[in-house]
Amino acid sequence: MKQKTILITILSILFGMLYAFKKGVFVAPKDEYAVLKLPEIVDYNFHIKPILSDNCYTCHGPDANKRKAGLRLDLEETAFSELPESLGEFPIVSKAPHNSKAYLAIVSDDPDVLMPPPNSNLALNTYEKRLIKKWIEQGAKFEKHWAYIPPKKNKPPRTEKTDWAENEIDAFVLQVLEANNLSPSARASEETLIRRISLDLTGLPPSPTQVQQLLADDSKENISKIIDAFLGSSAYGERMTQSWLDVARYADSHGYQDDSYRTMWPWRDWVIHAFNSNLPYDQFLTWQLAGDLLPNATKEQVLATGFNRNHPITQEGGVIQEEYRTNYVLDRTNTLGKGILGITLECAQCHDHKYDAISQRNYFEFFAFFNQVNEKGLQLDAVQAKNQKFFADPPYIEISKEESDDVLSFINMKKTPEIKVMVMNDSAPKTTYILNRGEYDQPTDSVQPATPEAIFPFSEKLPKNRLGLAQWLTDTKNPLTARVHVNRIWAMLFGKGLVETSEDFGVQGSLPTHPKLLDWLAVDFMEHGWDTKYLLKKIMLSATYQQKSELRPDLKKVDPDNKLLARAERFRMSGEMIRDYILATSGLLNPEIGGPSVKPYQPAGLWEETNAGGNRGVLTKYIPDEGDDLYRRSLYTLWKRTLPPPNMTIFDAPTRDFSEVRRQKTNTPLQALVLQNDVQILEAARVMAQRMIMEKPNNTDLVTDVFKRILIRAPKKKELLILDSYYQDALKLYKNNTEDAQKLIAVGDYEQLDTDVAKTAALMLTAQAIYNLDETITKE
Template sequence: MLNRSYYLMGVLAGIFYAFQACNTDSTSGADEAKLPDVVSYNFDIRPILSDKCLACHGPDANKREAGLRLDVAESAFKALEENPTAHALVAGKPELSQAFLRITTQDTSLLMPPPSSNLKLTQREIRLIEKWIKQGAKYEKHWAFVPPKKPALPEVDKTDWPKNEIDYFILHQQEQRGLSPNEEADKERLLKRVSLDLTGLPPTLEMMDRFLADNSPNAYEKAVDQLLKNPAYGEKMALHWLDLARYADSHGYQDDGYRTQWPWRDWVIHAFNKNMHYNDFVTWQLAGDLLPGSTKEQLLATGFNRNHKITEEGGVIPEEYRIMYVTDRTDLFGKGLLGVTMECAHCHDHKYDPFSQKEYYRLFAFFNNVKEVGIESVIGGPETYAKKPLMEISDDDVKNILTFVNKPDTNRLIVSVMGDMDPDTIRKTYILKRGNYDAPGDEVTVGTPEAILPFNPKYPKNRLGLAQWLFDPKNPLTARVYVNLLWQEFFGKGIVKTSGDFGMQGDLPTNPELLDWLAVDFMSHNWDVKRLVKQMVTSATYRQSAVLSPEKLKADPDNIYLARGPRYRIHAEFVKDLVLSSSGLLNRSIGGPSVKPYQPAGLWEGATSGRGLLSTYMQDHGPKLYRRGMYTLIKRTVPPPSMAIFDASNRDLCEVKRLRTNTPLQALVMMNDPTVLEASRVLAARLLQEKTDARDKITKAFRLIVGRKPREKEVEMLTAYYEKEAREIKKPVADKALAVGEYPVPETIDRTKLAALMRVVSTIYNLEETITKT
């Protein structure tokens, strides 16, 4: 009966195929022209299979139907289990390929994907599969798992436009699609853009004036070099790494006690400022404690893998939480450093990528030997700020070894770091059935996913060996993933948009040749981060104006082909930094403990158990109020509210890409946040104390905040607003406005004029352009 069904299906589908072919010849030549000349498995077929087929016919053996895998050539071409005379694919012959017949049949009982799945192939997808089969149905290893090769620079028509190699790849794609790049942004906007990108701070008036006056051909490159030398560069670059490393100032979970991991943050800033190359930067964090002759700085770097949440609650099962800690480290390694969703194989074989559950636990085994317990103590005093294994940082260390650590007092300072158990007592690792901590299966030893790169037996079987594997020249992912993360930092989205998923369900690279060129170039220049950053921000692609014409909006609404400059709101921390810096309030000290600025009352008190140092919010005062946003204390259960509204990470898990929303709450923050209002008042007071007229004061405020000279119309409107407020504002209203914030109001100042100018400055802070990178 089964064979008869297949026979009938074949006959019916054959008739349908013949009819479709006739139709194609006569009516759909235009559609055929839209298909690529050569259909690529990686870039045309695999995405279709991933979305529509591999849930039932992919790597997950537990979910596989009919014993058929369509992601592996050997399985797709072999005889079907249910009908040995049939094959899912027959190279060159769609009419004999059961996979094609099943996606084109009109019989809903045989149609694939089944109607009950709510999945359906489009006509273009069907035609792509048909053409691919006609061309031989050639399989390719997933593009991200093939080591990158450095492609030749493509030929372009507009040869006078490129500034460096990046531009050839970008321009080539534009010219293929009838696009052309924008002109270079004006000097003021360009300086603001690169200053925000390299330091997280707006340019000063002195920087603006110097750059505007410099007409030399290399004026922009000189400005970039100065910004790269600025200590604020390390702070800016550290922010995305803190998200990736899930850095926070509390342990998480219900008690959510205080922790002192901030010296590790100081090290990250220091590492970026001294341009520590990426291979050493990551190796120290993964395995600094295992390096020969390990130093105290290398040990501190391993705090990277102790930033995860840790429970201090009574009554928990210690082994359950210890397994959670190891799982967190494994998942971070997969997502943050490899750019793959290894966590999907925690409970079963990965449904889409070629990672088995056994391979997941072999990777897990690298992190399973840390000398830690699930719960060490209940919430309490300084001894619980860090969890074993730990290191103590003495005043002598800060004076002689860890000179970059900003230790403000002589109190005991301890940090959680990595440290394995004695080699003679290696903790065994088991596959956990369905991921349950108390359901061990087969024992496994350390190893890495074969589809990425087999683990070299010459490497030590520990975290140091894992780091060596990560930076093996044959590893296809490490360089690609990091250059993509940096591209995302400067252009708003990665060449691979799904920066944490380079697997089969992730987005394809918009410019695969550029991604591979950058990756190979990065490796061949010894993983030099500052060099890579400079390459990106000095490219003609980066320097383009962000002006958007109707034609370009229609042709490329998402700016995939970068025919215009990037334009998007800056990160939450940099919103605060811009406000503090432009007003003159910014405390520029680097590193040190996190601080507690203004915050609405009562948020902490209702959210946790009521025990420990973080049970109540004790606001800081004085210079601590004016630290950069990255130093704001992050309590995981109640993250800083104003920064959360601007999409900052709560640091629960590894995050390689922040959301970027646009909500009314963000406008309310800019209009009402005490920091913004206080900054408006302080800047207004400083301007009033200068011997200039109202127009000059407003022009200066505009330049400091927006980063450019205002147009005449803008000056006129703001001056008229100031004069109106100065005439009409009442003393009680003025006094109430000036009472915001702790920074003192000058005693001799005209309070009515101050309140009026404060409102003008606040208005400038609330311009969309102010907190937008254009």
């Protein structure tokens, strides 16, 4: 009966609204889009193109198979051309919206005329319609895609607030905030900034000694000194290398089914050295792409080209040589596109790119740069090699222990007398063909090495090889290279780039939230010699970077995703950083730089479950290392492509089968399970507890000291009450159950220290609880 009454009430309301509507007395909700202020100049790239892309390109875009009425709106010449089905009429007429059939269809009240059609479930709001009208009135100017226009260093804008900005970056950010009636956040505390800067530049938390020293200096230049201190740390190179390994698809195994071992870690040692030496980014790229082609190339420059040999290589019998050799060249081409140029080159492998101005011919002209290496799809002696651990597919270089003591002193050879490392060597001139549908066995027209005119023409003065390609990439007129690198650095510091799709600056990628700032940073970076340390310091000295991360109520409503940068960002650290953070704060971290990859703790049996290649090679059974190698930085953890380190993949690390610029961000129960049960974390909590008790047996502030060591700051009163109560309850429990306490602290291979068992167990659990806090694993 009650349900029937509710139904009658609802129907009465609906019939009442219908009657009022028919009588003309029903007042529709206010159209909020009708009152939004239009920009003074309507920009095609940032105002019009996104509207057309989202609402019109499905039927009137680049896909000829889906195009309707013969109308294409993504190209200027067709948008202004006479309609094939309506002679004498035009989609767009410059400065005449009411003569423009496309605009008239957009604003029509007739459902048979309205575009997009009602059944498409797409619709333009009033603001978007007004934008298009004003754009046409201003001449309907089409522009080249924004990312293909060389960046300009615009003068930082003037803002109403004059006492906040620390440098030019802030002026651009503040202009956007003021346009949205928002104010920036207050500056974060010194402790927060020290931790933030340390994590960003070294991937590690600051030590208690570092914090004390840095807090003791209250001068205005203190932050600058803090940044310099961490930039000068050898851990800086390791931090930067960690991100580059994803781009370079680095792994310690070949991939594919057999997934046998490869020796590429000397190239990783070079990357660490290059970052710590602050090798300018243009040289950093040139050496990796074409170090072997430089005049009088050094062995270090040749070693750098290992970047191009990090791709998967099959070791399986029965493969077609040319098919897999072609796959390797495709991989190098796609890595260049995604990792360095920020464009989806791979979309043009089988046909012309549907959205970006990249043809299939363009793709194979890029392909031609990497197609001159004397390599095979399968190197048979790799399968037959008894000691796969030190095998390398040709071409390769040999590095001796003597060289590592001299000209290649950055390579940590340990006890290895000699190593072979795969590199590039253009020793097999080949004619490159456009492959029909991208198939290796369907060559069509031949092509020469070249680059897309739409991005930046390839100069006739440049050599048509990888060195010429590197020079093209690092030309200051190239619109992409500096922008993409600057954006990736911004994403490293802020959690996401000014262009959120760091891997895609194309038409389907995200638009920059602060385009003028991105361009200013890109030009400024090039003007300062492609100096990455300079770029990092510039950003970190800005008031934008130094803000608090608190989500204010006004920001939660207007800008919950923090696209306008009115606060600092909060985001979970990578799996590698979380593990390193825990090792560092516990005192377990082995600071050794470089060398062969190591095998820390891993659940037993995983490799055996995924091994499909029989019992050949050294990667069929996982045997953890011993001693200090268990506590190396995660950068050095052995990376098997078919089964990467599980405690890192759970935190979204990629497989490294291909280049990855932007990791996924997930939040799953497995991540909590790792933090609660991983042997490495439990052992770290145990070792920290034992050491702190050993240092001060009668210390009554153990909980406070553990908290400060892990989180850098002192606990708040309420936090301390909760944690101290937890510690006291655990202590009471284990005093009466020493056998359980002994079982708990027995975790891990690190030596046991002679401390009170119950006290150790209680403090270990307290440390583990703090390691599990969101604040611990979050960079903010």
